[in-house]
Amino acid sequence: MQPKQAQPADVDLLHAVARGDELALGSLYDRYRVILFGLLMRILNSREEAEDVLQEVLLQVWRRAADFDEQRGRPFTWLVTLARSRAIDRLRLLGARRRLVDSAAQNTPEEASDAVKNTLHSEQREIVQRALAELPEEQRRILILAYFDGLTQSEIAATTGTPLGTVKTRMRSGMIKLRKLLGKEMNILG
Amino acid sequence: MAHEDYKEMLEAQALSALDAAEVRVLEAHLQSCAECRSQLSDWEDAAAGLAFAALEATPLEPSPQVRARILEAVRTDTTTGSRAIEAADGHRLQAANVVALKQTLRWSPAQTWGAIAAGLICAALVASLFVLWKQNREARQELARLSGQVRDAQEQLARQREAIEIVAARGTRMTELAGTKVMPGAHAMLAYDKKGRAILMAKGLPPPPAGKAYQLWFIAGGRPMPGKVFTTDASGAGTLNDQVPAEALSAAVFAITLEPKDGMPAPTGAIYLSSLT
Numbered sequence: 001m002q003p004k005q006a007q008p009a010d011v012d013l014l015h016a017v018a019r020g021d022e023l024a025l026g027s028l029y030d031r032y033r034v035i036l037f038g039l040l041m042r043i044l045n046s047r048e049e050a051e052d053v054l055q056e057v058l059l060q061v062w063r064r065a066a067d068f069d070e071q072r073g074r075p076f077t078w079l080v081t082l083a084r085s086r087a088i089d090r091l092r093l094l095g096a097r098r099r100l101v102d103s104a105a106q107n108t109p110e111e112a113s114d115a116v117k118n119t120l121h122s123e124q125r126e127i128v129q130r131a132l133a134e135l136p137e138e139q140r141r142i143l144i145l146a147y148f149d150g151l152t153q154s155e156i157a158a159t160t161g162t163p164l165g166t167v168k169t170r171m172r173s174g175m176i177k178l179r180k181l182l183g184k185e186m187n188i189l190g
Numbered sequence: 191m192a193h194e195d196y197k198e199m200l201e202a203q204a205l206s207a208l209d210a211a212e213v214r215v216l217e218a219h220l221q222s223c224a225e226c227r228s229q230l231s232d233w234e235d236a237a238a239g240l241a242f243a244a245l246e247a248t249p250l251e252p253s254p255q256v257r258a259r260i261l262e263a264v265r266t267d268t269t270t271g272s273r274a275i276e277a278a279d280g281h282r283l284q285a286a287n288v289v290a291l292k293q294t295l296r297w298s299p300a301q302t303w304g305a306i307a308a309g310l311i312c313a314a315l316v317a318s319l320f321v322l323w324k325q326n327r328e329a330r331q332e333l334a335r336l337s338g339q340v341r342d343a344q345e346q347l348a349r350q351r352e353a354i355e356i357v358a359a360r361g362t363r364m365t366e367l368a369g370t371k372v373m374p375g376a377h378a379m380l381a382y383d384k385k386g387r388a389i390l391m392a393k394g395l396p397p398p399p400a401g402k403a404y405q406l407w408f409i410a411g412g413r414p415m416p417g418k419v420f421t422t423d424a425s426g427a428g429t430l431n432d433q434v435p436a437e438a439l440s441a442a443v444f445a446i447t448l449e450p451k452d453g454m455p456a457p458t459g460a461i462y463l464s465s466l467t
Contacts, residue, residue: 022264029257035241037252042244051256058260059267073231080238085206121245128242146205147240153207168202175201179236186235 010075018065025062028079035121036083042148043087044094053090057083088150124185131181139174142167191215191345192418192430194453196226204233215348218341352389352431359383367444367463369394376426376463380406380444386434395422395462398448405449406430407457408438414445419453 010031016024036057040050060082068078132140145151145159153171157164196219202208203216220227356362361384369376375394382388390406398404398421406417415435422428434442443466448459 022261025264026257026261029260033252033257034249035245038245038249039241041250047250047253051252054252054256055260055263059263062264062267072227074235074238077231077235077238080241081234084241088206121242121249124239124242125245128239132240132243143205143240146202146207147237148244151207152209153202154209156207168198171205171207172198172201175204175233175236178239179233182236182239186239 011070014061014065014068014075014078017062018068025058028061029058032076032079036079038121039080039083040087043084043091043150049090049094050087053083053086057086060086084147091150127182127185131178134181135174135177139170139177142170143174143178146171191219191349192420193219193223193226194418195431196220196223197229200226200230200233203230204237211344211348214341215345218338218345349429349431352387353381353391353429356383356387356389357381365444365465367392367446367465369463370461372460373462378446378463380465382434382439384439386436386439388432388434390420390430390432392420392422392428392430392446392463394426395428395446396426397422397424398451401451402448402459403451403453404428404446404462405453405457405459406432407445407447408435409443409445410435410438410441414457416453416455419449419451 010028013024013028013031017028033054037050037054040053040057041047044050044053057079061079064082068075132143135143141160142156145156146153151159153167154164156162156171157167160167162170196216199208199212199216203213208216220230357364362381365380365382367378367380373395376392377394378390378392380388380390392404395404403419403421405419407414408417409415415438417432418430420428420430443464445457445461445465446463447457447461449457
């Protein structure tokens with residue numbers, strides 16, 4: 001678990017990066033490499049691609065840190081959104097073939113064993129997985145197809161053979177429920 | 191589209207799951223709606239939380255070389271490079287100034303003329319740079335204005351297309367709403383297809399007072415069900431896309447009342463238009 005006061009430090013790190021401080025970029029990398037790399041691996045399903053995109057993301061952080069506006073969002077959200085968007089771009093570049101392989105692999109989520117309860121981010125991981133487990137299957141599936149496979153609502157409708165209106169309603173209900181479930185824990189989530 | 195319609199797009203936008211055309215329409219709205227911007231930021235926080243679901247029970251680590259590669263890339267990055275060069279140039283220029291002042295006393299006439307010519311060229315360059323900068327700024331402003339117009343036109347076109355689609359669909363019903371005593375000059379047509387997709391076109395309704403909006407109601411079995419809110423323009427015209435509830439599809443009365451701008455769960459204001467006349 002990260003201490004609550006970690007957040008101002010993130011903002012300070014980003015400001016330092018904006019001023020051209022390489023050490024600050026290194027600290028951001030050390031702090032977020034595991035969560036960002038995990039996300040990139042989940043989306044791209046390839047160590048080589050994930051490492052390449054991770055490097056791109058950090059370079060983008062270096063160039064765009066001055067654009068970060070703490071009034072408009074959290075540093076964690078900014079970093080994760082940047083990484084996810086880069087990964088989805090790469091996924092689209094690589095083509096749909098890999099995505100299908102990914103989806104098949106993603107249908108078997110692993111449960112955390114007691115032995116690794118204390119590993120990095122394990123508390124956050126547990127909170128989010130518990131919240132996802134509480135969603136009805138059809139809502140969870142739509143959120144996962146959108147977030148990790150980068151599919152739009154129309155693409156989800158076409159892929160799953162579900163009417164677009166139903167996809168929209170399920171996505172909306174899923175997000176509302178997810179936010180409610182995560183609500184109390186948001187301060188722990190970065 | 192009404193504010194509520196945009197609000198319903200925010201969750202999907204946080205997952206970047208909207209189609210390109212929807213994104214354009216929503217982004218145009220976000221520019222002018224602080225409430226939606228702030229809500230989108232909340233949805234983005236929730237979406238970012240999903241990243242934790244990607245972690246393996248034993249989280250994977252990038253290879254140790256990645257860190258070194260990133261820091262190396264940063265050092266050779268052109269953006270940073272120019273930052274450093276700018277700073278270094280600043281020092282060099284100061285040094286050059288000091289030397290130049292000392293040298294002035296020893297300049298030959300040729301050097302003086304050369305310096306004057308260089309000065310003139312420099313001034314001309316600065317002037318043309320200024321003109322270019324001004325033109326560029328004007329062009330950008332014009333572009334922003336035109337983009338805004340294109341977005342508005344696209345939005346309007348999308349609304350009209352949907353209206354045509356609904357009106358032209360097989361089994362679409364058209365119901366006329368007439369102004370009540372409160373607003374005898376008002377008139378509206380409500381078209382809705384078999385799935386309940388509805389479009390309302392109203393005329394003769396003055397723009398609602400500040401903090402108020404018109405709200406559509408579907409009344410079935412004596413029970414009013416709330417529709418969406420809408421406003422009208424200076425000419426008294428307004429349109430609204432809505433969904434007729436399933437219960438109201440077979441037999442319903444439609445009415446329009448004046449309500450607080452975010453709409454009410456049950457009607458509170460005067461009835462301006464009704465399909466029962």
